[in-house]
Amino acid sequence: MAATSSTTKPEFPWWLAAALVLALAAALAIASSDLYAQVFATVAKGIGITIFVTAVAFALASALGLGIALMALSGSQWLRQIARFYVEIIRGVPILVLLFWIAFAGAPAFVAAWNALTAPLQSAGLIGELLVRDVSLLWRAIMALTIGYSAFISEVFRAGIQSVERGQIEAAKALGLGRVQRFRLIVFPQAIRTILPPLGNDFVAMVKDSSLVSVLGVADITQIGKVYAAGSFRFFETYSIVAYIYLILTVGLSLALRALEQRLRRQHQE
Template identity: 85%
Template sequence: MPPASSSKADFPWWLVVAVTIAIAVAVFVATSNLYAQVFATVAKGIGVTIFVTVVAFVLASAIGLGVALMGMSGSRWLRQIARFYVEIIRGVPILVLLFWIAFAGAPAFVAAWNALTAPLQSAGLFGELLVRDVSLLWRAIMALTIGYSAFISEVFRAGIQAVEKGQIEAAKALGLTRAQRFRLIVFPQAIRTILPPLGNDFVALVKDSSLVSVLGVADITQMGKVYAAGSFRFFETYSITAYIYLILTVGLSLALRALERRLRRQHEE
């Protein structure tokens, strides 16, 4: 049993202070007409922020898992393609990737789609796709998806490679197929290693989702920018914006830590 002094040192006093400050700010906002108005305006973007984050994270995880499996395949060409994808995408800043997807990638996609479906369009089965038909919201989601898939693929790769080779060999000896070995043996063990860094990426994506405001997507940051530009209440607006992001990110971090502890206890039992 650890000494009492160690237990006191490990007590999350930072969380007590953070919660106290959060409650005090909430009371202040509720009792101030100005801050209540700012909060009501900025909070309209919470739904868009959550939607962008969740959709981009799910898609990035799916692509990242596929790239990780390619990188560990027996094919040299697949491994080289996976490594090329990871290194190139990780070398481009998310903001630059966002601009490229929005203003270069989307028009290129539309042109390619129209070229491929030209016979069908001539037959009246399809209408011509215009660049404006691809919403800025989905351009932003695809940019975040591509950007984070490269980082998440490395998380999956490291977690899968951490599984002991002996267990995989034993599964082979039992006659399990490659897919069965991955589903029943490898992934359930790898997820305990993958979950902490994957959770960190999810929290980071919540913050990086604020970059979609440069495209005019009505997330938390964009709502704050619009309100501040119209009212010149920059201090109040961006203080509330930061407060909302902190509530989201700290809350998610605590929830993920609780999930990690629960999985660890289940493993130990």
């Protein structure tokens, strides 16, 4: 039997070529049509809000998720049980339902609790009373995405940290490194290679799920498209442009994250 080569030639990304052709055709259609150009110019005004919501919510969700993951891996049974309770409960609630709950139940409860705790300061005239309308719908949406995604991201961090060989951690202990030093110098640099791919997938998913904030009237891509379509009755053109913009964002991010992942893998092999 003839020996097979240990390396296989990578396949040509025909899917990407087809996607680029479609993207180019759509761009030419937008440039050559006054109607599509007008729709694109209008809907594109929401790109900034979409990126802002996604970036802020993902950063907060990653920080919270890392904290939950560390609780889940701690030596305290109580902390582990609290982390597991949080993850299972939050993952069991749809993002849209969580968005409504945070916006219309959580925010008023937070305002009531804040006013109760700061009542002495309010009586002294040091601070004013906080009202529900003071908590903008934008930040209610960001907090909902943060809480919703933190449960999934915590599992990504937990699995990545557990993938580091126990022997290396024991060797770091033998060298006298403290808990924080072991995590910063030994565990996290190795775990990030395992964490990055699923974390990137969660980021791309959040870009898509950020469209849910439109139900609160936040002026993102979807909301602006919905308002424009309702006023002009150009539903096909408007939602085609909305889908086109989201595809450009998500496919572009996926390719960038894949390139970063391959670069890190090559650096590790070297």
